[in-house]
Amino acid sequence: MNPFLEIRGVRFSPPLFCAPMAGLTHSAFRRLLSDFGGYGAVFTEMLSGTWLLNENLRTSPAVKRRPQEGLVIYQLMISDPAQVPAVAGQLARISPCGIDLNCACPAPHIRAAGAGSELFEDRDRLAAILTALRERFTGPLTAKIRLGKPQDNWQTPLRDRLRLFEDCGLDAVTVHPRFTSEKLRRRARHELLGELASWTRLPLIASGDILGPQTIHARAHHFDAVAGLMLGRMAVVQPWLFAAWEGRKPAVDYLEIWLRYCQYAAEDFEPQYVLGRVRAFTAYYARNFMFGHTLFSAAQSARDLATLREQATEFLGNSPAPVSTPCIDSLA
Ligand SMILES: Cc1cc2nc3c(=O)[nH]c(=O)nc-3n(C[C@H](O)[C@H](O)[C@H](O)COP(=O)(O)O)c2cc1C
Incomplete structure (x- = not known):
């Protein structure tokens, strides 16, 4: 893996990311994480477009950003292409360093709203949202996905969506290699990462069951082709983990x-x-x-x-x- 990931002039160094996690990756947590450092960027929790439009972005605990947090990528949970101009305009007020579209969330209420993994399945709506976002945001634009539905030919829609991301001008994709219906059960299929990366020219960020450097060292060949690594639950268990990854030994009281x-x-x-x-x-x-x-x-x-x-x-x-x-x- 390269020591950094650079997209549209924004350098994520190291290419280690804290995952978007609802209820967890708000500014107070990102502040704690930044006390230790060692990550390239942190994702916000998924932010509903409708909710964002009525929120004060400078005071909202989920959205506000302190300078010490470093690079913060705002993850959107959005289902209606018509909402994109207003949401992008609202976010522009805080000059996000990156915007990510949630195409992964398997939670029933998110799917019922037509967002997350449900949006991944609706190609036309997904294309319309991505196109509208790309027209309005010139910085790093990414999407987070799972493997899709566990069906015989699951590879076909996934390859198609990766192509769609390229055609819509996305800059990178995060893959959590579990099927939608698996939620966080079973294990993330790290062995698929190499093949998934070969299906796209976009940099691929791997998410799921990465516990620390030991996960990578144990199966380095699975991670050869990835451009970045994303840590979720372990970053909350040990907010000093990114710093430790760098070889620093943070004092842990x-x-x-x-x-x-x-x-x-x-x-x-x-x-x-x-x-x-x-x-x-x-x-x-x-x-x-x-x-x-x-x-x-x-x-x-x-x-x-x-x-x-x-x-x-x-x-x-x-x-x-x-x-x-x-x-x-x-x-x-
Ligand atoms: C409590 C919780 C909340 C999550 N919220 C989000 C979210 O808002 N957006 C998203 O894309 N993924 C969300 N995820 C999935 C994580 O980003 C990540 O892909 C998943 O936890 C697997 O990575 P891990 O094994 O490092 O935790 C959430 C996961 C957890 C456990």
Whole structure:
């Protein structure tokens, strides 16, 4: 893999990306991630076009961007081509360094809205949205996809969509090599990445079950042809992972980092939403420890943030035994 990925004059260096994750990759989390650094860019969580039009982009916890966050790519969840001009105009106010179209999400409510993996299946609507986006945005434009439906000839629509992305002037594609219906079950099919990359001249970013450099080293030949790597759940479990990937050894004080996240969330979110954001983060963070379910349960059952802070301080302040490699299976 090259040491950087450059698209339309924007250099992503290293070509390591934090995945878009709904409810997780808001500005407070990106701020925590940036304290450690080591990534090329972070994706926002998917942002609904309709919602974006009514949001104050400079204060919204999901959209706002602090300078230290570095390069932030805004992921759109959009289903109606007619909405593109207004959404692109709204986003232009904050000069995004990149825009990504979600063509991957398998969640039933996203599919019912005609977005995510449902949009991937509707070629004409997809083409209209991409064309309209390309007309209005001159920076890096990308799409995130899965493998599509698990049918005999699944390769045919996938190859067709990759060609469509090229024809519409996209700059890169992220592939999460699971079928739509698999959600996060089974494992990501890293062994397909080489072939998928050979089907397109677009740089391919690989997403799914990348736990750290060890994943790549174990099966380097699967990743030979990819231009970038995307980490999702592991980046939430260990926000210092990108820095560690670079060979730096960031100081990890588990309690201090958890408290810092709480403070960042409290600064960005209305008080009634802070506990929910801390719970979501803690479900991942707890995977660092052998008895992490204690922390996980405390977070799920805490009535308020003060109670959770007390319980987390008790757990994290007592040198909990870490696991050597956190397990992200069943985290969704
Ligand atoms: C809680 C959660 C929220 C997610 N939200 C999004 C999203 O908003 N947009 C998207 O394209 N993918 C989303 N994903 C999928 C991730 O971007 C990623 O492709 C997937 O988690 C596999 O990568 P990982 O094994 O590194 O986590 C989400 C995944 C999780 C676990």
